[in-house]
Amino acid sequence: MSLTGLCQVCEAAAATDSCDRCGRAVCDDHWDETARACAGCAAGRG
Ligand SMILES: [Zn+2]
Numbered sequence: 001m002s003l004t005g006l007c008q009v010c011e012a013a014a015a016t017d018s019c020d021r022c023g024r025a026v027c028d029d030h031w032d033e034t035a036r037a038c039a040g041c042a043a044g045r046g
């Protein structure tokens, strides 16, 4: 999957993954590989 644009969480780093739960594109810092979701969804806060 190739993404363009910035992480929709921090809006500072390039997005590397998109969350299947909320659809946000997020950078590596905000991607939880274990949960396969963004940091927000992985923390259970959507
Ligand atoms: Zn980010």
Ligand SMILES: [Zn+2]
Binding pocket: 019, 020, 021, 022, 023, 024, 037, 038, 039, 040, 041, 042, 046
């Ligand atoms: Zn999410």
